[in-house]
Every structure is written in C-alpha cells, then in structure tokens.
Amino acid sequence: MSLLTVSQLEAGYEPGLSIVKGASIHAGRGEIVVILGPNGAGKSSLIKAIAGLVPVTGGSVMLAGEDITAVPAHMKIRKGLAFVPQTENVFPLMSVEENLAVAAGVLRAPAAHIEEMFALFPDLARQRRLAAGSLSGGQRQMLACARALIVKPGVLMLDEPSAGLSPKFVEQVFARLVEIRASGVTIVLVEQNARAALAIGDRAYVLVEGREAHEGPAKTLWDDPLIAELYLGHRKEGAR
Amino acid sequence: MSLQFLLDGLISGAMIGLGAIGVTLTYSILRFSNFAHGDLMAWGAYAALVAVGALGALVGTMPLGPLSFGLPLIAATLFAMVFTAGLALLLDWLLFARLRARGQAIIVVMASFGASMALRNLLEFLFSSSPAYYSRALQIAQPVGLGIRITPDQVALLVMTVLLVTGMHLFLTRSQRGREMRAYSQNPALARVTGIDVSRVVRATWIIGAALAAAAGVMVGTLVQIRPLMGLDLLLPMFAAAILGGIGSVPGAVVAGLIIGLSEAAAVMFIGAEWRAGVAFVILMAVLLVRPTGLFGVTER
Secondary structure, three states, X not given: OEEEEEEEEEEOOEOOEXXXXXEEEEEEOOOEEEEEOOOOOOHHHHHHHHHOOOOEEEEEEEEOOXXXXXXXXXXXXXXXXXXXXXXXXXXXXXXXXXXXXXXXXXXXXXXXXXXXXXXXXXXXXXXXXXXXXXXXXXXXXXXXXHHHHOOOOOEEEEXXXXXXXOHHHHHHHHHHHHHHHHXXXXXXXXXXXHHHHHHHOOXXXXXXXXXXXXXXXXXXXXXXXXXXXXXXXOXXXXXX | OOOHHHHHHHXXXXXHHHHHHHHHHHHHHHOOOOOOXXXXXXXXXXXXXXXXXXXXXXXXXXXXXXXXXXXXXXXXXXXHHHHHHHHHHHHHHHHHHXXXXXXXXXXXXXXXXXXXXXXXXXXXXXXXXXXXXXXXXXXXXXXXXXXXXXXXXXXXXXXXHHHHHHHHHHHHHXXXXXXXXXXXXXXXXXXXXXXXXXXXHHHHHHHXXXXXXXXXXXXXXXXXXXXXXXXXXXXXXXXXXXXXXXXXXXXXXXHHHHHHHHXXXXXXXXXXXXXXXXXXXXXXXXXHHHOOOOOOOOOXX
C-alpha cells in the first residue's frame, strides 16, 4: 500500500505561475523513491510543496490515508513527514546537540532519541558541542538527516543530499540512507546525481516541466534512452 | 579626576542594554527595526506609575531599608511588564502582523514610526509632558572608594539588571521555547519544517521584548524621571547597542549597551555634556563602516 500519495499537484510562489504542474508520485512503506529530471524541471519545488514550503494551488498530498495538502509546514512533521532541504539545512549558530535538541523538543521526543542519533552518526557525536555552522558539508548533511530522523518520521524527503559533496561523502550519505530505509522509513530522494541515486533506489520518476514524464524501477531506468538523453553530458548543479 | 562617570555610564548602559535586548530580538526574529520599542519602555514606566499610585493609596510606599521604593513598586513593575507585553501583542495583532503578511519589511518599519508617535502622543495626552516620579524620597549616595559614590537604588537596579539578563540568557540557551526562537532567527524555513510554530515564536518575542522594555522603563523612571519622551531619548542608543552587539545576540546587546553607556558618560566628562547625544551616532556609524556584523555577530553564510 502506498504511504505517500501525491496526485495532480500544482504549486508555485506566484499565482498563475505554477512550477509544479500536475505532478503525481507515490511511495510505499520502506521504499526509496528517486526523483530525477533536468534543471528547472521543478524537482525541488515538488518536494518543497509536499513539505509545505511552496504554496500548493491544486491537487492533493495524502499520507497514510490522511489528506495533508493544507496542513501547515510545522504540522507536517507531526504527521510523520520529514524534510531535509538542500542548503541551509542546519541552524548554524547552534551546537550540533542543540540542533537535535530543538527538533526533539518540538515533538516532545524523549532525550534518548538524541543519543540514538549520535549512535547512528558517530561523526556527529564527536562534534556535539561544535557550532553546526563550522561542520564540513558532509557532516552538515548528516546532521540535517539526524535532525529530521529524530522524531521517527514515516517518510523522509531529501533535496539533493549529494550536492556539493566529494564522492567519498556521497557514498557515505547514500550508504546511510540505505541503513535508514532498512529501519522501515520511506525515503523520497530528489537528485541530480542519477547514477548514485538509482543505485540505491527502488523506483524512480523523471520530472520534466513540472510533471512526471517517466516512471519505472530504478535499476532499469539507468539504461533507459530517455535518461541517457537527459543526463549524459549534463553537469550536476543545484536546480530549483 | 573623578571616576564617578564610570558608575554613571555603567548604570545608563545597563538600561540601554536591557532595552536593546528587545530591539535585537525583534530585528532578528520578526525581521524589522521596531522604532516603537522606546515607547513600549515609556508605557511600561507609566503603567508602573499608575499601579504604584493605586497600591500606594492602599498600603503606602513601604520602602525597603535604604531604598526609595518597596514592595508596591516591585509589584507595580511586574504589572507593568505584563501590561506592556499585552500592549505589544495588541499592536502586533492590530498592525504589524497584517503588514508582515504582505512581506515588505520597510512598510513594517514605517508603521512602527507611526505607532511610536501615536503611543508617545497618547502618553502626553493622558499624563501631560511634565515629568513624574515614583518617589520623592531623597537618596544619599555612599562612597565606595576611588571617588565613586553610589545610591542604594542604583545598587538594587544593577542587581535587577544582572538577574534579568542572566535569566534571559538561560531562557534562550536552555529552554525549548528559547531554542525555538534562536532556531527561527537563524533559519525560518528550516524552523518550520522542524515543526516550530512561527506564531508561538512571534508571541514569545513580543512578550519578552516588551516586558524587558517595561523593566528598563521603570529603572529609568526610578533613577531619573518618567516622561513621555523617555523612550524616544533612548531609542538611538538602544539601536546602536543592538547593532554594535551584533543583531540577534543578547549578550552582545548587553555588553554593547554598557559600552555605549560608558562612552556617553566619558563624553560628558571629557568633552562636554552637549556631545552626549552624538556618541551613539558616532558608534553606530563606526560599527556600520568597520564591522557591520557587530561585536558578537556572525557573517551570514
């Protein structure tokens, strides 16, 4: 059964200027769903709209059978939908520990969850007193994931977690995502790094001009001529 | 040379610092310069004046030991802090929240100018522009060495400032609501997806800023006098302190408040009293030119 179902979603910052134009995706429990697409296809806007950060003008978002389309952003995490933005995804002047504490405190999650996250991300445990702004890109990404996971969401959405990371860190972050999925969390992953994302994904969508143009199992999508056309020769950069 | 100016500067600096906490929080969380902040201070002072008058009619002034004031003024200060917080929430509901929703900071800033004038004129209408006092009791300043003399009231109010600032710092660093306020000021969008309720953060900001402004207003009223223009006079030093300290930094605002208070007192001592008002201006411009992020500020990433 599908845990997250997005139907005919329309979203954009300006009325009449939709960036997401009728996109429909779904993700089952414990699945890793990858969203690919050329720059400007509206991938980031799609998951930001699902998270409640881009105004939705049409369509619906259902989570575990409940319509959460109009639920404000700060309430979505309470419904079990967590989001990790691509950039500016930590509170830079707060320590690593405070970043986690503020997230745990909002939902009154037990303090033991913070230690659980430190066990999951040992790198962060060593830097717990350090200001988050002084972490490296990869460590920040880990902290952003830990911040989102601390309330044990059912769905974790990530916007280009590999952006700006060295290949070594991309490997680490993606290996961590596989572990997180193994604990039963559904992952929706927007990526430019198609090869790495498809390697860990179960299913994938290709988004073109604000709606899904192609859907299929992640393993076969890499060999698809459409993907080749869209990705071969394209350099990775932060699309919004 | 008398070192008395150091104490005078410290005390006026404490008042500036207390007020600047509200300015810096409003700026970093609500994202606008609230020019009505000084008037919240004046309203706090007058609210305490009314309350202390009412209480005084019932129980007298009940001075505590050598102090000019007693429990009635302490109770009146608490009342003034609650009243001023309510006034700030009312202003936000009537005016600022509606304009913030339109998303243009400059409109909110201009509205705060308007609110400032309205609040000030209302005070003049209600209480006239002549100064008022909580107590007519004379305070004898005691020598404490190095040629410095201090009155019991000054000691009490310095202690009160230290307690308020320490409490504020602990609230922002140790409590969940305080952490939410800091998180929101650092990254509003991330705060929302983390589950932080913006409206609660906004309310807490107004309540804290206004309550501290009221406390500072009562301090000024106790040590100097109560006038409708008292907040306006402190507005520039408070903004200078908020910017010198680094926007968003509570310890920064307090330290910078003390620096400005001491600089003003030094200017009075060494240059001439007529230059006092210019000191905050000079510091403000120098900071903006040399280090716009302030002493404790961090460059935006």
